[in-house]
């Protein structure tokens with residue numbers, strides 16, 4: 001990011017960059033859904049075929065999804081623009097592609113799920129409520145969809161996944177988007193990412209009873225972590241703000257249900 005960019009007000013810059021990227025992705029969208037998609041490399045090919053199956057209707061499906069997000073109270077223009085532009089059906093299995101724009105969580109293998117669009121939108125909005133979002137950490141890359149939304153709304157985004165097969169899958173899913181500000185890491189997100197800390201904001205996509213100490217320590221003063229906290233079956237989506245070196249406040253957003261945050265790598 002240039003010095004001139006960093007002097008621009010964040011919101012305006014974010015809205016500008018989101019619009020620009022969405023335009024790019026729309027312009028390229030139809031050709032990626034066309035014959036070129038069939039030539040997609042590696043494991044991306046089945047998703048490319050699914051995309052062909054959805055054809056040109058996927059843009060309309062996304063517009064409808066965004067309308068539903070708006071009527072559920074999502075207002076941040078950068079979030080809405082990112083979700084209107086990113087092809088969610090490319091992040092799920094072929095058999096589920098036709099359901100990619102429903103407001104529901106879907107399985108992504110390894111007993112994990114892609115979060116429902118409304119939760120992705122609300123969590124991203126909560127992240128964007130931080131005073132700065134120049135450096136953001138996501139724990140739980142999964143299929144990479146939430147990471148893509150964050151990368152279109154924030155400065156630098158680091159996303160960690162503990163299941164190496166999912167980390168690889170996310171890499172493939174995200175390749176076509178060419179998000180130069182997104183770094184994918186395979187590792188235990190409970191340890192955070194000390195080499196890139198401190199983070200202005202964090203988005204934790206898996207549930208724990210409390211935010212792990214390493215993550216609390218890697219949050220910048222004034223920064224906020226958005227995380228589902230609670231037991232295995234039901235949690236509260238919380239915003240934890242680091243008010244001072246040893247001072248944290250907690251605000252509850254709503255009831256949610258996430259897969260558990262687990263230690264180690266597999």
Ligand code: SAH
Pocket residue numbers: 108112113114115139140141142143144145146147160161162163166187188189190205206259260261262263264
């Ligand atoms: N944001 C994801 C949702 C993934 S579900 C998406 O858009 O698809 C939550 C993910 O968190 C799972 O992939 C799970 O493997 C991962 N996870 C759980 N504990 C973790 C940990 N300690 N470190 C990194 N990832 C973790």
